[in-house]
Amino acid sequence: GQQLNQSPQSMFIQEGEDVSMNCTSSSIFNTWLWYKQDPGEGPVLLIALYKAGELTSNGRLTAQFGITRKDSFLNISASIPSDVGIYFCAGQRNFNKFYFGSGTKLNVKP
Amino acid sequence: DTGVSQNPRHKITKRGQNVTFRCDPISEHNRLYWYRQTLGQGPEFLTYFQNEAQLEKSRLLSDRFSAERPKGSFSTLEIQRTEQGDSAMYLCASSLEPRGRNTEAFFGQGTRLTVV
Numbered sequence: 001g002q003q004l005n006q007s008p009q010s011m012f013i014q015e016g017e018d019v020s021m022n023c024t025s026s027s028i029f030n031t032w033l034w035y036k037q038d039p040g041e042g043p044v045l046l047i048a049l050y051k052a053g054e055l056t057s058n059g060r061l062t063a064q065f066g067i068t069r070k071d072s073f074l075n076i077s078a079s080i081p082s083d084v085g086i087y088f089c090a091g092q093r094n095f096n097k098f099y100f101g102s103g104t105k106l107n108v109k110p
Numbered sequence: 111d112t113g114v115s116q117n118p119r120h121k122i123t124k125r126g127q128n129v130t131f132r133c134d135p136i137s138e139h140n141r142l143y144w145y146r147q148t149l150g151q152g153p154e155f156l157t158y159f160q161n162e163a164q165l166e167k168s169r170l171l172s173d174r175f176s177a178e179r180p181k182g183s184f185s186t187l188e189i190q191r192t193e194q195g196d197s198a199m200y201l202c203a204s205s206l207e208p209r210g211r212n213t214e215a216f217f218g219q220g221t222r223l224t225v226v
Binding site: 004033042043045048090092095097099103 | 214
């Protein structure tokens with residue numbers, strides 16, 4: 001099936017630093033979604049992207065739909081301790097199911 | 111609370127038993143998805159419905175798994191003759207029928223299954 005490669009797998013940063021993570025695929029997607037998941041909970045939707053090149057913000061979060069439609073990026077500015085969690089990208093083709101990456105685990109040191 | 115609701119939150123069962131999980135989607139959403147997630151992995155697609163029609167089922171889903179959405183509202187996922195490898199978090203998500211920019215899928219809190 002489709003494979004979404006997320007990187008980095010994990011990161012340790014200091015509070016206040018900016019964070020970047022990305023998701024790549026060998027296939028083209030029509031929609032990219034970014035989620036955050038806390039332990040024992042379901043993923044929470046952060047940002048949705050629908051058009052190649054689109055840049056969308058949600059507070060300190062900014063995500064971009066790659067121009068090739070095969071990748072997406074998520075940036076978090078001025079990280080805080082509650083940003084800790086696992087971030088997942090999800091891609092959708094032809095309005096069918098979503099494919100998920102394996103996640104980027106973010107640790108923030110106060 | 112008008113989000114996606116899943117019950118139960120946790121289920122411990124003995125190997126060989128049958129289990130059933132329920133998902134209540136956001137009320138106006140006609141798409142409903144089931145995913146499975148194991149530790150350290152992203153959600154893995156199982157099946158999805160549009161209204162009461164099951165439009166796709168993963169080839170990874172053995173015939174011990176069955177899902178229904180009889181009236182196009184809530185859905186159930188049943189696992190028969192559970193095996194230890196079925197232990198996972200089972201996630202349900204719902205969305206509007208995709209038309210342009212409204213394809214966001216919202217997840218419930220999941221049902222954690224442990225098979226002993």
